[in-house]
Each structure stands twice: as structure tokens, then as C-alpha cells.
Amino acid sequence: MVDALVVGAGPGGLAAAVALAECGLSVVVVDENPAPGGQIWRSSDGSVHHDARAWSGRARAAGVEFRQGCAVFDAPAVGDVRVVEGGSASRVRSRNVVLATGARELHLPFPGWTLPGVVGLGGLQALTKQGFPVRDRRVIVAGTGPLLLAVAAHVSAQGGRVVGVFEQASWHRVASFGLALAACPDKAFQGSALRLECADAPYRAGRWVVEAEGRERVERAIVTDGRRTESFPCDVLAVGYGLVPNGELARLLGCGLAADGSVPTDARCETVVPGVFAVGECAGVGGVDVALAEGTVAGLAIAGSPKLASAQRSRRKERGFARRLEVAFALRPELKKLPEAETIVCRCEDVRWRDLHVRSDWREAKLATRCGMGPCQGRVCGAALRFLAGYGPEDARPPLVPVPARCLAAFDTERAEGQE
Amino acid sequence: MVRTVRSCDVVVVGGGIVGAMVAWFAAREGLRVVLVEPNAPGAGATATGMGHLVVMDDSDAQFALTQLSLDLWSELLPELDAGCEWTSSGTLWVARDDEEMGLVPAKATFYRERGVKADVLSAREVADAEPNLAPMAGGLRVPGDRVVYPTNVAARLIGLAQSRYGLQRLDGRVVALDGTATLEDGSRIEAGWIVNAAGANANDLSPGLPIKPRKGHLVITDRYPEFLRHQVVELGYLKSAHAMEQESVAFNAQPRATGQILLGSSRQFAGDRAIDRAMLARMVRRALEYLPGFARLSCLRTWVGLRAATPDKLPMIGPAAPGSRVLLATGHEGLGITTSTATGRLIADLIVGRASPIDPAPYLPHRFAEVAHG
Numbered sequence A: 001m002v003d004a005l006v007v008g009a010g011p012g013g014l015a016a017a018v019a020l021a022e023c024g025l026s027v028v029v030v031d032e033n034p035a036p037g038g039q040i041w042r043s044s045d046g047s048v049h050h051d052a053r054a055w056s057g058r059a060r061a062a063g064v065e066f067r068q069g070c071a072v073f074d075a076p077a078v079g080d081v082r083v084v085e086g087g088s089a090s091r092v093r094s095r096n097v098v099l100a101t102g103a104r105e106l107h108l109p110f111p112g113w114t115l116p117g118v119v120g121l122g123g124l125q126a127l128t129k130q131g132f133p134v135r136d137r138r139v140i141v142a143g144t145g146p147l148l149l150a151v152a153a154h155v156s157a158q159g160g161r162v163v164g165v166f167e168q169a170s171w172h173r174v175a176s177f178g179l180a181l182a183a184c185p186d187k188a189f190q191g192s193a194l195r196l197e198c199a200d201a202p203y204r205a206g207r208w209v210v211e212a213e214g215r216e217r218v219e220r221a222i223v224t225d226g227r228r229t230e231s232f233p234c235d236v237l238a239v240g241y242g243l244v245p246n247g248e249l250a251r252l253l254g255c256g257l258a259a260d261g262s263v264p265t266d267a268r269c270e271t272v273v274p275g276v277f278a279v280g281e282c283a284g285v286g287g288v289d290v291a292l293a294e295g296t297v298a299g300l301a302i303a304g305s306p307k308l309a310s311a312q313r314s315r316r317k318e319r320g321f322a323r324r325l326e327v328a329f330a331l332r333p334e335l336k337k338l339p340e341a342e343t344i345v346c347r348c349e350d351v352r353w354r355d356l357h358v359r360s361d362w363r364e365a366k367l368a369t370r371c372g373m374g375p376c377q378g379r380v381c382g383a384a385l386r387f388l389a390g391y392g393p394e395d396a397r398p399p400l401v402p403v404p405a406r407c408l409a410a411f412d413t414e415r416a417e418g419q420e
Numbered sequence B: 001m002v003r004t005v006r007s008c009d010v011v012v013v014g015g016g017i018v019g020a021m022v023a024w025f026a027a028r029e030g031l032r033v034v035l036v037e038p039n040a041p042g043a044g045a046t047a048t049g050m051g052h053l054v055v056m057d058d059s060d061a062q063f064a065l066t067q068l069s070l071d072l073w074s075e076l077l078p079e080l081d082a083g084c085e086w087t088s089s090g091t092l093w094v095a096r097d098d099e100e101m102g103l104v105p106a107k108a109t110f111y112r113e114r115g116v117k118a119d120v121l122s123a124r125e126v127a128d129a130e131p132n133l134a135p136m137a138g139g140l141r142v143p144g145d146r147v148v149y150p151t152n153v154a155a156r157l158i159g160l161a162q163s164r165y166g167l168q169r170l171d172g173r174v175v176a177l178d179g180t181a182t183l184e185d186g187s188r189i190e191a192g193w194i195v196n197a198a199g200a201n202a203n204d205l206s207p208g209l210p211i212k213p214r215k216g217h218l219v220i221t222d223r224y225p226e227f228l229r230h231q232v233v234e235l236g237y238l239k240s241a242h243a244m245e246q247e248s249v250a251f252n253a254q255p256r257a258t259g260q261i262l263l264g265s266s267r268q269f270a271g272d273r274a275i276d277r278a279m280l281a282r283m284v285r286r287a288l289e290y291l292p293g294f295a296r297l298s299c300l301r302t303w304v305g306l307r308a309a310t311p312d313k314l315p316m317i318g319p320a321a322p323g324s325r326v327l328l329a330t331g332h333e334g335l336g337i338t339t340s341t342a343t344g345r346l347i348a349d350l351i352v353g354r355a356s357p358i359d360p361a362p363y364l365p366h367r368f369a370e371v372a373h374g
């Protein structure tokens, strides 16, 4: 029995692990990726990102046990979290669980989005880190949020030609976010630095991609401002509409989710389930600084450390920033009209919008069309349909990730142990 | 306040597979039928079932009902579309040991004497038919059994009955049956006949029915075409289905039209839909004894369904009480997808006053009243 199990080795999970272990508590971190770092500190070409190395090094020095390539697939109770590692199941028993499961990108379906060459923003970032060539390719970056600029900067740094950056939020909103940035000097620096790096790329707000055209692969993006459409030739089109918290494990443990899909927490980052804490993106999309601040708060809160109060102050500041981000980059209603009748919405099961828009809820859509029944279990299309059609989230149940059948048969003595 | 009153010949309460079939068979007779269902068609127990259409030999009454049902399914197949995912893979009943194999010849004779094709398979033939099975003592193949995707069958038949035979579909919940059917908005439907096909909820409208929910787990895998060719069921299945003890599992694996494997089955008397992990584990372990290779197949999802069980394992089809105009069509336990067709037919026959192809007596609901009073 360890003091805490941390699920996710992104910034949130790493900060929690460090805080816990440096207070002398025993900690296990499980993460499904091969190396620590989460989304933002994703390792490229096998080497570990320097921030991830620094944080995980500090955690290891304090005695944290890392289990990478290890995913939680079931959690009947706080003290009984079941993980799959190399195809076999085992159980982690802990007094507390810190959920640092991060977020995934929201992909909205539009005509042509399944063409080769059309990718997600995070997808493009990850692909270039794995060696996907962008040098001298014409790249369009579209969707919403600060990630647009980060990805554009990353692409130009790799030698790609960013021919357009299209932000769906209006100039008005983006400008007010710029003002908010000015209120946080360190972030303003970050933002302008990003902008400088891709200064030659046209950044246009109030515009969004309505179609990707091309025969074998994407050749053009059709972009609109709601009145006029324009066509931009490109080789790669990266589109992402912000992030959706990964709340499945939280739901399975009995934490309800807020309307935006985040896990509600209190000032200690504790959820409504005693002993279950949530930090970083899964507790509300907010970026790496929120994740670091919250990881620290949760760790110190569990450890009962006197340093908690000051950590809580910096968390409040970071969350305030995150809220401004959310308002600035709220999705415009016109995006609900993106899919056309023949547009594929569920890529696992090839389900088209014409078969979906007539359904009244997620369950009916699933039962009638197999939408969300494939290997990704609605991780992608479920979030899109929540925005497009207002479907509620599904209940979470084991297995949270696909597992070999033997994992479902692994724990035979459960009843007996449950009665201890 | 003006309350809407409609009138028709038949009101069907519930749009699961049973209600859908009752509406289909009745509407085809030229009767004016209204079907009331608050949700999408087939979203109740029907959405959780395996969709195995199987002739069962556990009693003469069960056999007659399932055999008629399969004949009626064959006639229906041309009406079904691709979404109904029907396949004709047949059932392979497998014997683990010589003792179980000893039961096979009698079982084969029972089927054949009643006109159902059944082949006795040696150990070798079972291995050839299903290479992924552990060594078996032999088996019995019933090639006429089929598989469907039940939810879309219910939706399809309700849709066809609307367009072809003028079936009316009302979105709503019936709250009372007292000569008329009253909906939750206060509107009423007057009808010559009211059919309670509310599945496990039939009790809400016809109190005192001896139905108990019997929970079952299922697991679906990713796509593994060719892993299995038949629906494979252990010969001990009936023992499990009939065990009135609290909990049992039996090996029952089905290849879907999508190439996925659907695994059952478990039985326990419980009315909740939470995954019982110990039960699920027991069920999967049972499957691994028969299909060792199943251990590595990637499982995408698990779920629970509730069967509406009666004390004698037969459904209740017919008047709620002798002479009543409220007809019951419920209590189908683990066979309601299969027996929905015969249920629809028996109800339609009763309404139009025609003799049925099989004797309806064993399914009449008042058999339980007689037991109680006798």
C-alpha cells in the first residue's frame, strides 16, 4: 500500500509526485506513454524532453517509482486501481489517487478532414517530433487557442512554410486576450516570442476552415470569415479546436463532471470523492502552469504540508489566467454547421453526419449507427458530438482502454478481499 | 383541460424487439395499431442482448416456440437491411468431456425428429470447424440458427410497419392501463386490445407479474474476422440458464458480422446495471477454458443487460387474466430476441381470432395464477 498513486506523468502528475515524495510520502506514477512528460513535454526521437527529465529526475531522487507504458483500465475503488502493462494486469493499492490524466484535442469533422495531409494540431506537433517531414512544405494551421501559434512556431522552426494561421475567435476576443496577457508579464513574453518566430505567417482571426479539398491528399483549404470564402493551396492542414479533459477515470471513481467535461475540485484539488485529487488539464483546461501549480497543491495537501497556502495562491493566479483563455477562445456557433451530410464523423466505424444528426442522444446514435463503438470508444467523435449535437457524456465503465481479455479475468479473489 | 383521446384497434406498450414484432404482425393484419415508446426503438433489454436466434430443446413448449420463431425469422429476413447485421452461422454446441458428449445423440435425435437439422460432430470435426477451441470431446451443430443486431431489427420493423401498414408511433410513456392506455401527459388511447410489451417493466402497468430481473454481462472485442465461425455454446449452458441458484456462468461466444467477438454469459438475480467485476472475471475465465486464444484478444467494452425471468422460464403471451383485453407479451428471459417473432404471431392470431400454428396454452399468463390458487 503506497501513500499516493499518480495517474499521468505530464506536468501535473510530475509536480504532484515531486511534492508528495519530497514530503516523505511513498508514490507510484503510472503513465501510458513510454517516457514521462505528458503532452507538452512529449519526448522526440527517443530522448526525454529537458523539463520532463528535470522533474522526473527530481521525483526519482525523492523515491518516486515510475511505471511508464502502463495504463489504468479499471478502478473499482481508490485503493484498488487496475493497470495494464505489457498486456498483463496488476493492481495498485494506494491511500490517495491523484488524477493528472490531461486532455485530448477536440477535432470537429468538416468535409475533407479525413484526407491524407489533414492532421490535428497536437498530432502535427507529435508527428514532427517523430520525424514527419515539414521542411519546405506549405502548412496551414487552423482552429483555436494559443496552441495555433505554438504549432506554427514549431513548424517554422522545423523548416516548414506556414502559409496561414486561422483563428476562429474574433479579433475582438483575441485582442482582449492579448490585454489579459499583458496582465501576466511572463506569459505576454511567451506569446509575443511565439508570434515573432512566425512573423511572416499571416495570422488571421475570425476565420475558420470549412473544407479540405484534394484528390489523393489535401491540396487546398477553403477558409471563411462567415461572409466570404477563400482558397489556400497547402500540403499539410493542421486543425484543432481546443482541448477536452480526459475525465473517464474520474467518472469511474465516482467524481461527477462539470458541463465542460472537467473534474470539479476544491481548494486542495480534492474531488468530491475523498482521497481522489484532480490536477492539470483534467480538472479544467489551463496549460502547463496551471498543471504545475495544481500538482504541487494536491501533493502538499495530501502530505499536510505547511507550504500549502502559498502553493494555493499561485494556483489561483494560474486558474484566473486559464479562465480568460476559455472566454477568449470559446467556439463560435457557426462551427456546428461544419459537417455536411456525407462527412464522416466517427472514423473508427465510418459513420456519416446524415445518419447522426437525426438522433436525439448519444445512446440512440450509438445503437442505431455504431458511432463510437470502435476501438477509440468515442474518445474522438463523442467530444465532437457533444459540441455539434449537445449529447451528454457516456457513463464510464471498465475497461477504460482496450485490454487483452486475460486482464478482465485477472482478479478472482476480489469478493473475498473486499470483505476484509 | 381537453385531453386528447385517440382510438385504434391495438395499443402496443413498449418498442423493444417484442413490442416491435407484435406491432408488425398486428399491423400486417390490417389492424389500426398505435405503438407507445418513450425512447428510441430497441433501446431497452433489446439493445443489450446477443441477438442469437436459437432453437432450444429444454422443454417441448420452449422448443415449439423457438422453432416457430426461427421459421418466422426466415420469412422476415428479406425485409431486413444491412444495419440488421444478420448472419446464418449456426450454433455449435460443444461437449468438454465424454459425459457431456453422452448427451449429444439424444439431443440430435430430439432436434431431427422435429424437423430441425442437427449434425453430431466428433472431436476431430469440432477442431476442424473451430480451430481456436481447446480440444473438445465432440459437439452438435445446428446450422439453421442465426444472429441479428436486435436494436436495428426493432427500428427497421417499426419503420416499415409505419410506412407500409399505417402503424402509428407515439413518443411517450404509458402510466396506467385501465380499459384505456393513459400516457404521462394525460392523453388517453382507447383500443380494443392493449398489449403490455414493456419488458422487465411490465410489472409497473400490470402489477403482480412473477417477473424477476436476471442480470447478464457481455464483453465485445475488437475485430478478429475468422477467429470463430459459429456461435459456440457449451452444452452445460442449459444447466446454467436453469440453475435457480443465485449465480452462474456459461461459455457462449459469438462472431459478429463486423468480425468482432461477443462473449457471454452470466446469470444472477439482480436488477442493477453495474458491472459486477467478480462475475465478469468468472465469465471470462470460463471462456478461456474453451478458447485459450481469447486471452489475447483486445476487449473494447463490457456491459450488463437485464432479462425478464419467469419461474418456469417460459414467456407470458396472452390475456393478463382470462377474458381480459389486456394482453401480456413479456417474460422472455434470455430468449426474447429469438421468440419475439412467435410472440408477435401468437398475439396477432389471438386478436383476429385465428388458430395459431402451435398450441398457445403453455405461454398463457394465468398458468401462474392457477399454480398460486391450486
Ligand SMILES: Cc1cc2nc3c(=O)[nH]c(=O)nc-3n(C[C@H](O)[C@H](O)[C@H](O)COP(=O)(O)OP(=O)(O)OC[C@H]3O[C@@H](n4cnc5c(N)ncnc54)[C@H](O)[C@@H]3O)c2cc1C
Pocket (backbone or CB within 6 Å): A007, A008, A009, A010, A011, A012, A013, A030, A031, A032, A033, A037, A038, A039, A040, A041, A070, A071, A072, A073, A100, A101, A102, A103, A104, A105, A121, A122, A123, A125, A147, A150, A151, A243, A246, A249, A279, A280, A281, A282, A286, A287, A288, A289, A291, A400
Ligand atoms: C495534443 C496537445 C498538444 C498540446 N500542445 C501544447 C503546446 O504546444 N503548448 C502548451 O503550452 N500546451 C500544450 N498542450 C497543453 C499541455 O499539454 C497541458 O497544458 C499540460 O501538459 C498539462 O499537463 P497535464 O499534466 O494536465 O496533462 P498531460 O501533459 O496531458 O499528461 C497526462 C498524462 O496522463 C496519461 N494518462 C491519461 N490517462 C491515463 C490512464 N488511464 N492511465 C495511464 N496514463 C494516463 C497521458 O498519456 C499523459 O501522459 C497540448 C495539449 C494537447 C492535448
Ligand SMILES: Cc1cc2nc3c(=O)[nH]c(=O)nc-3n(C[C@H](O)[C@H](O)[C@H](O)COP(=O)(O)OP(=O)(O)OC[C@H]3O[C@@H](n4cnc5c(N)ncnc54)[C@H](O)[C@@H]3O)c2cc1C
Pocket (backbone or CB within 6 Å): B013, B014, B015, B016, B017, B018, B019, B036, B037, B038, B039, B041, B042, B043, B044, B045, B046, B047, B048, B049, B050, B051, B052, B053, B054, B172, B173, B174, B175, B197, B198, B199, B200, B201, B202, B204, B205, B215, B216, B217, B218, B264, B304, B305, B306, B307, B308, B329, B330, B331, B332, B333, B334, B335, B336, B337, B338, B339
Ligand atoms: C445479456 C443478455 C443476453 C441476451 N442474449 C440473447 C440472445 O442471444 N438471444 C435471444 O433471443 N435473447 C437474448 N436475450 C434476451 C433478450 O434481449 C430479451 O428477452 C428481449 O430483448 C426482450 O425484449 P422486450 O421487447 O420484451 O424488452 P425491452 O427491449 O426491454 O423493451 C421494452 C420496452 O418497453 C418500454 N417501456 C417500458 N415501460 C414503458 C411504459 N410504461 N410505456 C411505454 N413504454 C415502456 C421500454 O422503454 C423498452 O424499450 C439476452 C438478454 C441479455 C440480458
